[in-house]
Structures are given as C-alpha cells and as structure tokens.
Amino acid sequence: xxxxxxxxxxxxxxxxxxxxxxxxxxxxxxxxxxxxxxxxxxxxxxxxxxxxxxxxxxxxxxxxxxxxxxxxxxxxxxxxxxxxxxxxxxxxxxxxxxxxxxxxxxxxxxxxxxxxxxxxxxxxxxxxxxxxxxxxxxxxxxxxxxxxxxxxxxxxxxxxxxxxxxxxxxxxxxxxxxxxxxxxxxxxxxxxxxxxxxxxxxxxxxxxxxxxxxxxxxxxxxxxxxxxxxxxxxxxxxxxxxxxxxxxxxxxxxxxxxxxxxxxxxxxxxxxxxxxxxxxxxxxxxxxxxxxxxxxxxxxxxxxxxxxxxxxxxxxxxxxxxxxxxxxxxxxxxxxxxxxxxxxxxxxxxxxxxxxxxxxxxxxxxxxxxxxxxxxxxxxxxxxxxxxxxxxxxxxxxxxxxxxxxxxxxxxxxxxxxxxxxxxxxxxxxxxxxxxxxxxxxxxxxxxxxxxxxxxxxxxxxxxxxxxxxxxxxxxxxxxxxxxxxxxxxxxxxxxxxxxxxxxxxxxxxxxxxxxxxxxxxxxxxxxxxxxxxxxxxxxxxxxxxxxxxxxxxxxxxxxxxxxxxxxxxxxxxxxxxxxxxxxxxxxxxxxxxxxxxxxxxxxxxxxxxxxxxxxxxxxxxxxxxxxxxxxxxxxxxxxxxxxxxxxxxxxxxxxxxxxxxxxxxxxxx
Amino acid sequence: xxxxxxxxxxxxxxxxxxxxxxxxxxxxxxxxxxxxxxxxxxxxxxxxxxxxxxxxxxxxxxxxxxxxxxxxxxxxxxxxxxxxxxxxxxxxxxxxxxxxxxxxxxxxxxxxxxxxxxxxxxxxxxxxxxxxxxxxxxxxxxxxxxxxxxxxxxxxxxxxxxxxxxxxxxxxxxxxxxxxxxxxxxxxxxxxxxxxxxxxxxxxxxxxxxxxxxxxxxxxxxxxxxxxxxx
Numbered sequence: 001x002x003x004x005x006x007x008x009x010x011x012x013x014x015x016x017x018x019x020x021x022x023x024x025x026x027x028x029x030x031x032x033x034x035x036x037x038x039x040x041x042x043x044x045x046x047x048x049x050x051x052x053x054x055x056x057x058x059x060x061x062x063x064x065x066x067x068x069x070x071x072x073x074x075x076x077x078x079x080x081x082x083x084x085x086x087x088x089x090x091x092x093x094x095x096x097x098x099x100x101x102x103x104x105x106x107x108x109x110x111x112x113x114x115x116x117x118x119x120x121x122x123x124x125x126x127x128x129x130x131x132x133x134x135x136x137x138x139x140x141x142x143x144x145x146x147x148x149x150x151x152x153x154x155x156x157x158x159x160x161x162x163x164x165x166x167x168x169x170x171x172x173x174x175x176x177x178x179x180x181x182x183x184x185x186x187x188x189x190x191x192x193x194x195x196x197x198x199x200x201x202x203x204x205x206x207x208x209x210x211x212x213x214x215x216x217x218x219x220x221x222x223x224x225x226x227x228x229x230x231x232x233x234x235x236x237x238x239x240x241x242x243x244x245x246x247x248x249x250x251x252x253x254x255x256x257x258x259x260x261x262x263x264x265x266x267x268x269x270x271x272x273x274x275x276x277x278x279x280x281x282x283x284x285x286x287x288x289x290x291x292x293x294x295x296x297x298x299x300x301x302x303x304x305x306x307x308x309x310x311x312x313x314x315x316x317x318x319x320x321x322x323x324x325x326x327x328x329x330x331x332x333x334x335x336x337x338x339x340x341x342x343x344x345x346x347x348x349x350x351x352x353x354x355x356x357x358x359x360x361x362x363x364x365x366x367x368x369x370x371x372x373x374x375x376x377x378x379x380x381x382x383x384x385x386x387x388x389x390x391x392x393x394x395x396x397x398x399x400x401x402x403x404x405x406x407x408x409x410x411x412x413x414x415x416x417x418x419x420x421x422x423x424x425x426x427x428x429x430x431x432x433x434x435x436x437x438x439x440x441x442x443x444x445x446x447x448x449x450x451x452x453x454x455x456x457x458x459x460x461x462x463x464x465x466x467x468x469x470x471x472x473x474x475x476x477x478x479x480x481x482x483x484x485x486x487x488x489x490x491x492x493x494x495x496x497x498x499x500x501x502x503x504x505x506x507x508x509x510x511x512x513x514x515x516x517x518x519x520x521x522x523x524x525x526x527x528x529x530x531x532x533x534x535x536x537x538x539x540x541x542x543x544x545x546x547x548x549x550x551x552x553x554x555x556x557x558x559x560x561x562x563x564x565x566x567x568x569x570x571x572x573x574x575x576x577x578x579x580x581x582x583x584x585x586x587x588x589x590x591x592x593x594x595x596x597x598x599x600x601x602x603x604x605x606x607x608x609x610x611x612x613x614x615x616x617x618x619x620x621x622x623x624x625x626x627x628x629x630x631x632x633x634x635x636x637x638x639x640x641x642x643x644x645x646x647x648x649x650x651x652x653x654x655x656x657x658x659x660x661x662x663x664x665x666x667x668x669x670x
Numbered sequence: 671x672x673x674x675x676x677x678x679x680x681x682x683x684x685x686x687x688x689x690x691x692x693x694x695x696x697x698x699x700x701x702x703x704x705x706x707x708x709x710x711x712x713x714x715x716x717x718x719x720x721x722x723x724x725x726x727x728x729x730x731x732x733x734x735x736x737x738x739x740x741x742x743x744x745x746x747x748x749x750x751x752x753x754x755x756x757x758x759x760x761x762x763x764x765x766x767x768x769x770x771x772x773x774x775x776x777x778x779x780x781x782x783x784x785x786x787x788x789x790x791x792x793x794x795x796x797x798x799x800x801x802x803x804x805x806x807x808x809x810x811x812x813x814x815x816x817x818x819x820x821x822x823x824x825x826x827x828x829x830x831x832x833x834x835x836x837x838x839x840x841x842x843x844x845x846x847x848x849x850x851x852x853x854x855x856x857x858x859x860x861x862x863x864x865x866x867x868x869x870x871x872x873x874x875x876x877x878x879x880x881x882x883x884x885x886x887x888x889x890x891x892x893x894x895x896x897x898x899x900x901x
Contacts, residue, residue: 247738
C-alpha cells in the first residue's frame with residue numbers, strides 16, 4: 001500500500017536532521033497559522049498563487065531562490081566545520097550523513113538556489129526592458145515556477161522522510177546504481193531534478209520566444225539592453241541542453257527502477273557515457289547561470305557610471321560566442337578519463353578560448369567606468385567586487401583547462417576553490433547586486449544601503465578568507481569531499497577557511513537585517529519617481545511598482561538605451577511627450593493550473609520515490625485531467641478599461657513632471 | 671522609420687545627430703520587414719506566430735532529447751554482452767508496415783490541417799480520425815514487436831545494446847501515444863467549440879508535433895533498423 005514508506009524512513013537516531021526538520025516544520029506551521037489568523041489566504045491565492053503576471057512570478061522565483069540559498073549555506077557551514085573538527089578524528093558528522101550534506105549542498109545551491117534566482121530576474125526584467133506587457137506564454141510561466149517550487153519542496157522533504165543522495169551533486173554511476181545506492185536518496189535527487197528541469201525548460205522556451213518575437217516597436221535586436229541579450233543566450237542554452245539532463249536522468253532512472261543497462265558496470269552498460277552526457281548539460285549550465293549575471297553587470301556599470309556601456313556590439317558578440325563555445329568544452333571536467341591527447345587538446349583549447357569572450361566583457365566594463373561619474377552605491381560595490389574576484393577565478397580556470405595541470409588538480413580542493421570563485425564571484429555577487437538594483441522597481445521602495453554595504457564587505461572578505469586557503473590545500477594534495485582528515489599539517493588552512501564562514505554568516509545576517517529594516521522604514525525609502533538610479537532602459541520608465549499591464553501605451557523605441565533617449569528629450573524640452581490616446585488593454589486571466597499541476601507533480605514524484613505505484617498513477621491521471629479542464633475554458637483574457645489605463649498613466653506622468661520640475665529648479669540654482 | 675515625410679537631407683542630418691556611428695540604425699537588408707512577424711523594429715508578432723514559434727522551440731528541445739538516446743544507441747550498439755545482435759532482432763517487414771502507417775498518418779494529418787484552413791469541420795475530423803487510427807496501428811505494431819522479442823527472452827535487462835534499443839524506440843512510441851491522447855482531446859475540442867482562435871493554434875502545434883515525430887522515426891528507421899539489419 002505504501003511501497004517502501006514506513007516509520008523507519010524518519011531518521012529517529014540522527015538528531016541533526018530530526019531537530020532541524022522539526023524546527024522547520026514548526027516555523028512553517030507558524031507561518032501557515034499566521035496567514036490563516038490574519039485572513040491572508042484569499043489575497044495570497046488571488047494575487048500570487050494563481051497570478052500569471054511575470055513580475056509576480058519573478059518575485060516568487062527570487063523568494064524561493066533566497067530561501068534555498070540559506071538552506072544550502074547551512075549545508076556549507078556544516079561541511080566547513082566538519083572538516084575543521086575532523087582533523088585526526090571523526091568530527092561530528094558520520095560519513096553517511098556528511099555525504100548527503102555535500103550532495104544536497106551542490107544540488108540545492110545550483111538547481112534550487114541560483115537557478116530560481118536567475119530565472120526570476122529574467123522573468124521580472126526582460127518583458128519590462130523589451131517594452132512588452134508579459135512573456136509569450138504567461139500561464140505556462142506560472143506552471144514552470146510552481147514545478148520548480150514543488151521540486152524544491154521534494155528535496156527538502158528528504159531531510160525528514162528518508163535520506164538524500166550520497167553521490168555528489170551529479171550522481172555518477174555505478175555508485176548511483178541500485179547495486180551501490182539501494183536507498184531512496186538518489187531517487188529523491190532524480191525526481192526532484194526532473195520536475196524542476198521541466199519548469200526550467202518552460203521558462204527557457206518562454207524567454208526565447210519573448211525576446212525573438214515580442215519586442216516592442218522600434219526595439220531591433222541591436223537596441224536591446226545587454227541583459228536581454230544575455231537572457232536570450234542563457235535561455236537558448238536551456239533549450240539546447242536541459243533536454244540532455246532530462247534524457248540522462250531518465251536513463252539512470254530506467255537503470256534503477258527496471259534494471260536496464262545504460263550506465264551499469266555489467267552487461268554492456270557504460271558509466272562514462274553518463275559522465276559525458278551529464279557534463280554536456282552541466283557545463284552549459286554554468287553559463288546558463290553566469291551569462292545573465294554578466295547581463296546584470298552590463299546594466300549596473302553604465303547606470304552607476306552615467307555613461308553608455310562601452311563596446312555594446314562587442315558585448316553582444318562576446319555573449320553569443322560564449323553561448324556557443326560553452327557547448328564544446330564539457331570534457332574538461334574529466335580529462336582524466338583517458339580520452340587521449342588529441343581529444344584532451346581540443347577540449348583544453350576550447351576551454352581556454354572562452355576566456356577571450358569573457359576578457360572582452362571585463363575590459364568593456366572597466367572602460368565603461370573610465371571617465372564616468374561613478375557612484376559607489378551597493379549594486380556598484382558588488383559589481384566591482386565581482387571584477388576582482390572573477391578575474392582570479394577565471395585565471396585559475398584557464399590553469400585547470402590545461403590537461404597536464406588538470407591531472408594534478410583533478411577533484412582536488414583547488415577545483416572546489418576555483419568553481420566557488422567563479423560561481424560566487426559572478427553569479428551570487430550579481431544576484432545580490434540585482435536584488436538591490438531592481439528591488440525598488442519591484443516593491444516601490446529602496447533598500448537601505450548601509451546594511452547592504454556591510455553585507456557586501458562581509459561577503460567579499462568572507463569569500464576570500466574561506467576559499468583562498470582551499471586553493472593552497474588543493475595544491476598541497478587535499479582531495480574534495482573528505483569526511484575526515486589525516487594530515488595535521490593541513491589544519492591551519494582548514495581553520496582559516498572555517499573562520500571565513502563566520503565572516504560570511506555576518507554577511508548573511510547583514511543582508512537579512514537590511515531587508516527587515518528597509519521594510520520597516522519603507523515610507524522613508526519610498527521611490528515615487530519610478531527611476532531611482534537614473535536608469536537607462538525601459539523598466540525605469542514605468543512607476544515603481546509597475547502596474548500589472550506594465551505600459552499604458554506600448555513604447556516606441558528610437559535608439560539604443562531606449563529610456564535614456566526619452567528622458568533626455570523630456571529634460572531638453574522641459575515637457576513630456578503629449579498625452580497618448582489611451583486604448584483598452586487585453587491581459588491574460590489568472591489561473592490555478594500551475595499550482596494544480598505542481599501539486600500533482602509533487603505527489604507523483606513522492607509516490608515514485610517510495611514505490612507507491614497506485615498513487616503515482618492517480619497523480620498522473622489527475623494532472624492530465626487538470627490540463628484538459630484548463631484547456632476547456634473559453635475565456636483566456638480580460639479587458640482593462642480605458643479609464644483604468646488612463647488613471648494609471650496620468651499618475652505616472654504627474655510623477656515624471658515632478659522630476660522635470662525638480663531638475664529645472666536644480667539647474668536654475670546657482 | 672520615423673523619418674518619412676522629411677526631406678532626405680534633414681533626415682540624414684537628424685540620423686547623424688542621433689547616432690553618429692550609425693550603430694543599431696541599419697534596417698535589415700534595406701527593406702522594411704513585414705509587420706506582425708516580430709522581426710526587426712516592427713513590434714510584437716501576432717499571437718499565432720508566437721504560439722507556433724514557441725512550439726517550434728519546444729520541438730527543438732525534444733529533438734535534442736532524442737539525440738541523447740540516439741547517442742546512447744550509437745555508443746552501446748556493440749555492447750551485446752554475449753546476447754543477441756541487432757541483426758537477430760530486426761524484422762524488416764513489420765517495420766516497413768509501421769513506417770508506412772506513420773508516414774501516411776503524417777499525410778492525413780496535413781490534409782486535416784488543409785481542411786482546418788478552409789474551416790471544414792467534417793473533413794478536419796475525418797482526417798484527424800484517420801491520423802489517430804494510423805498512429806494506433808503504428809503503436810500496436812510496435813507493441814507486438816516488443817512482446818514478440820520479450821517472448822524470445824530478448825528484454826532490455828539482457829544487455830546494454832538492448833537497453834539502448836528499447837529506450838530509443840520506446841521513447842518514440844511513448845511520444846506517439848501521448849500524441850494520440852492529445853489528438854483525441856483536440857478532436858473533442860474542435861467538435862464542441864468549433865474553430866476558435868485558440869483551438870486553431872493548438873491544431874497548428876499538434877501538426878508540428880506529429881510531423882516532428884515522423885522525422886524522428888525516419889532517423890530511427892535508418893539508424894536502428896536499416897543499418898542494424900546489415901550488421
């Protein structure tokens with residue numbers, strides 16, 4: 001009846017996961033009680049859960065990502081402290097638990113922390129920057145988000161019911177085959193990643209179609225902000241490579257569930273085929289994350305330097321160059337496979353060549369600041385910290401791309417330091433820069449920069465104190481994923497690294513404090529202008545927060561930096577463009593289908609993990625029935641009346657006229 | 671362009687002032703592109719274009735997924751683990767009938783869309799039904815093939831080669847089955863709701879899907895069955 005599920009699935013004998021999950025469940029229960037007592041359910045259901053508004057979905061993606069980043073950071077704290085405490089001793093985490101911690105850390109950070117944040121930013125920003133009212137497929141977008149959220153829930157359920165994979169964040173066979181991992185850990189990984197992968201693919205298709213087919217009038221490709229270019233490149237990579245992940249994990253699933261022989265080490269299975277396939281997805285995945293990060297910096301540097309981006313066209317070319325070449329480098333993750341000199345040379349050279357495209361970008365950002373009026377606001381701090389950190393991460397990457405050198409550092413702590421250096425240095429820094437930068441657009445008030453500055457400095461210093469020692473340890477011969485350490489001479493560096501984590505904790509606290517304090521002081525921090533940073537692209541031409549239809553009248557773009565041109569003209573002529581002739585707007589209707597589908601996907605995943613076949617069938621049938629019912633509805637859109645459009649836009653125009661008047665007064669003053 | 675109606679000299683001067691290096695102002699190959707297809711500076715495409723385009727992108731991703739299963743088959747073709755080889759399991763006659771059924775179903779599918787384009791409900795339904803029927807013939811023949819092999823002890827659990835064979839062919843079979851479910855749903859929708867805009871868009875997507883499955887099958891027929899029968 002319940003398959004493999006029983007009371008023994010709950011880790012009664014392991015106090016750490018037991019107490020943690022009880023605490024999390026208590027907090028969750030508290031939140032649910034609070035929502036019920038305050039009567040917020042109808043609001044949440046109407047305005048958020050069933051919303052198909054790309055801005056709301058973007059915000060929910062980011063919220064999910066931030067929560068998961070903290071969850072993954074908790075794993076990181078355990079790993080660093082275990083290694084500091086387990087020098088010549090067992091430490092406090094037994095091997096079978098420590099293995100789950102590092103597997104969960106990687107999976108959660110990449111697939112449930114960084115990915116939702118990047119997807120959320122693209123969802124929120126791209127339609128606003130392109131001057132359109134929503135993404136191409138709004139309801140589908142909601143389905144994608146809720147699938148990702150239900151997959152994240154599935155991963156976290158593994159903490160309390162059963163176990164998580166002990167195989168690392170990419171479950172290499174034959175270790176991940178049933179013979180060596182008989183438990184449910186790998187199955188949790190497989191179904192959670194499959195479900196979230198479908199969600200990611202949906203967003204990828206959506207953004208590609210939006211960018212290629214829905215740009216507003218006048219927005220030719222070469223007038224798009226660079227963030228839109230990077231979002232396009234990233235989503236092209238999603239469309240081209242996430243199916244590889246889906247296929248690979250499906251093959252592993254068939255091996256595990258029905259005894260097939262794709263990757264087994266018996267009967268003609270081929271474990272290295274898994275490694276090749278999974279990295280054919282895994283390396284482009286790195287660029288799926290980092291390209292939008294580059295896009296964020298390409299928005300922030302011009303804005304806070306008061307200058308157009310240096311070398312716009314070379315930036316576009318470099319983005320697409322990276323997009324394409326990123327699919328031809330996967331083998332550098334396993335030069336030690338023994339593919340031979342010719343193959344390793346090819347992949348070594350292609351991996352090094354990517355640095356050319358990245359180098360072009362770095363110079364462009366530096367030259368954007370050169371001669372500009374640089375304002376050291378929090379987003380700019382993150383961006384400048386990124387340049388410094390990322391260059392070093394990139395250089396160690398070029399070192400790893402040289403096959404003979406890689407043979408020495410393969411799977412060492414040097415590698416761990418390298419990829420944290422690029423992923424934290426670029427993706428995480430970009431995420432915090434972007435949250436600070438677009439927060440006023442999303443919520444209508446700024447974040448108080450003081451705690452944000454503190455968060456940056458703690459993170460920047462904490463990052464280097466944590467990871468610089470790992471480079472040294474790697475060169476000294478320490479391999480990754482060690483549960484205990486037998487070399488006392490490594491102890492000093494491990495202690496330094498653990499101290500770095502303490503600094504990073506201060507950074508996390510500062511970031512949370514910034515958010516909480518800013519919410520409490522939101523009336524003083526209110527952004528009434530819609531353009532708090534003196535921005536250059538179209539999202540700053542809308543009020544903060546934008547109305548659900550984004551633009552009362554579709555913009556007509558006449559050059560690069562669309563909003564900058566409009567703004568200059570308004571300042572020059574001391575007036576806004578004449579009031580347009582307002583028309584009613586068609587907007588998509590909200591729909592619960594995303595939430596519904598995700599709920600049954602969660603049930604399906606859970607049932608498959610625990611071999612509860614009847615429940616899996618019920619969930620599949622229910623999901624299909626839901627789709628048919630949804631497809632049956634006749635009304636897909638509703639009309640926003642001319643009055644409502646005009647009211648919203650007149651309020652926006654008033655705010656803009658106030659800015660013009662203020663600027664005129666400033667100019668007139670001696 | 672916004673310059674129409676101005677003397678050429680004035681327009682040229684204005685262009686130079688706005689953008690001295692002519693960055694991002696060159697029209698695509700000197701012609702203004704057609705409106706409503708989302709190209710160049712013409713603004714958002716029509717919904718029909720957007721839906722079809724998005725579905726194409728999905729199909730591309732689906733084909734990438736198939737390509738992984740093709741790659742696995744190529745890698746494991748000789749990994750027979752002492753079991754049967756490809757040549758031992760191919761029944762070309764049955765596969766020929768399967769192929770004929772599927773290709774014919776693509777033809778009837780296209781005819782159904784021709785009927786949709788002239789808004790002929792009866793012919794649309796008739797040809798959709800024929801498409802589904804031929805699809806069913808294909809799936810049943812494939813199921814018969816699998817059962818036949820299983821009865822001879824030839825199962826995916828036997829060897830890496832058989833795993834890759836059943837995986838690739840089975841994935842295509844699952845796609846055709848899912849397409850059949852979709853087709854049945856579409857027939858019901860067309861019958862009840864007629865040719866509403868959204869329904870026609872879905873029919874476009876269904877057509878694309880069905881033809882894409884044909885293209886994949888041609889790959890399977892060649893790589894798996896024809897080349898397999900030679901080895």
